[in-house]
Amino acid sequence: MQGRSFTRLALAALFAVAGALFLGQGAGRAAGIANSNKVDQQCLACHSIAGMEKELQGGEKLSLHVDGAKFAKSVHSMIGCAVCHGSVTLENHPPSKTKIPSLREYSIERTKVCASCHGEVLKLYQGSIHAALVRDGNPVAPICTDCHNPHTVKAKGAYDTATGAPCSKCHGSVFDAYAASVHGKAGLDCSNCHRAHDVNPATTGDQLKNACLGCHPDALAAHEIWLPNAAQHFETVSCPACHVPGAKRKVDLRLYDNVTKQSVAEKEGVPQFDNWVRSAKVKGGDLDAMALYSLLREFNRDPTDNKTTLRGRLELSKGIDAHRLMAKSQAIRDCARCHQQGADAFQSVTVSIVGPDGRPVRYGAKPEVLHSIVSMDSVSGFYAIGGTRIKLLDWLLVLAVMGGIGVPIGHMTVRWLFKKYAKKISGKEDS
């Protein structure tokens, strides 16, 4: 019923356009498309009508309305309608027979059109977490048209500093946290750190650290002035762990390949880590030191092959907190915040692997894994002096100090007693 009325409306509009052109009335000008070519003007004669839409198979409505004035200002007005909608001709239009299952599927299908001009950008996007989520069937993961309205897109990019759109459409709470941060107040946008198209999971790889160092190239030199082992801190401590002083922190122990020098990734369809951890957790709660030891043995079947290890990284427990970066004067500079027993940073531990889609797969571990002598091998790549010290060594130290002081005191006491005894004996002998 609606399809028929749409057809009637479209045909009426086409006739109207033809009549207007014939009479030289400049119908395009009336629709705000003064700069458009004649074909575009023909299209917009109908599609500039507000509320024009098409009902899809699933009952959703596909808007067919294009704001002519906004389109005229967009970068795509230069190429015109036909470049993207090449399959539409006056002979076959409107293609009412085309079956479109859903808005989502239509948008995904249309990315091929974007690729025809923006192939390089699409290639970047295909490697992103957003594309991985789309492939996984996530119904809200963004595709081209979720961030870029093809009829209003401008050259300066899709991001709106004031509202955080389009990122804030999905990451609203993150944007709110970020807007109050030192970077948010400075007017930087999300893509300054996360990049616009090749967005990676924040906790894998070095992309974010490199983003920090990209704008703060002297950061390492500035830290080396006061921070011992600054380079190592840069390696194992995420920037927000110190620069968001109030946030809860944790240690993430990542499976790491010593040969390839990269994080270990779970193979598609072979969830070795996932299966192993699940079976270990069935036995009870978070992973303990023995479980971690067994996990490493699982990944290093050959006893002489220790290519897989665990590398620890101190980061924030909640990703949202990483966006609350504060001015450097407020950052943590007190070493004791981490380097003492019971430090909050070491009360929460996870073990992770990079999942097949690039996102980390994490499981909880008991904080004791950082202090156990059993972890000597399995957690060999992470150690914070004082904060994750091995408790057995504390007892050895107590024994050594007691021995070092106690043995001389005992020896001295026995010598003194013998001296008195010897004097008594000799005194008796004299008498």
Added chain:
Amino acid sequence: MPRIYVHPLPVRIWHWINALGFVAMLVTGFQIRYIGLFDLMSFRTAVVLHNWIGFVLIGNFFIWLAFYLFTDKIRVYHPELSPMKHFRASFRQAMFYGYGIFKGDPNPHHVSVYQKFNSMQSMSYQVIMLMLVPLQFYTGVLLWDVSRFSGMIDVLGGVRVVDTAHVLIFIFFAGFIPMHIYLATLGHTRMAHIRSMLTGYEEVEEEHGAGA
């Protein structure tokens, strides 16, 4: 009482720098490992001091090494090649410290220019000076700049392994140094050995001898 010159000047300089340095390393080491348990100084101050003193001690070690390598005094470190002879002498020395000293027996070891160490000292100082001290310096340097030496640290099994080796030797010295000081007071007078390490001259009696 006759005196013999057993501690040449370079050895005495090395010894006292080493003594002060090791005590400072123990104090700062305690502070680094147990910040919060006692707070003599800030963690950062302790780390910076620990690093600087560590490098001074490494330099000082080479004074000791060079002196003994390039003089005939190295004979004081020559090991006793007969295990039986060494065992007997060590047993006699242990019996003296564990029993004879209480009765007022004379020290079985007689100090001479080329035999200033008793057999127990000679064994333990070889282990300490040629194994534990270099290992402690080596692990200390690796921990001083973990990033720079990450390749070496990985070969050794990771930063936790290197730190544990460093801490185990620290624990040994935490026990050894008080004993060393006590043993130094077991000469014919309480200050005899300590004074000799200041002057270089050891007073020798017919029936008394070495200690620390």
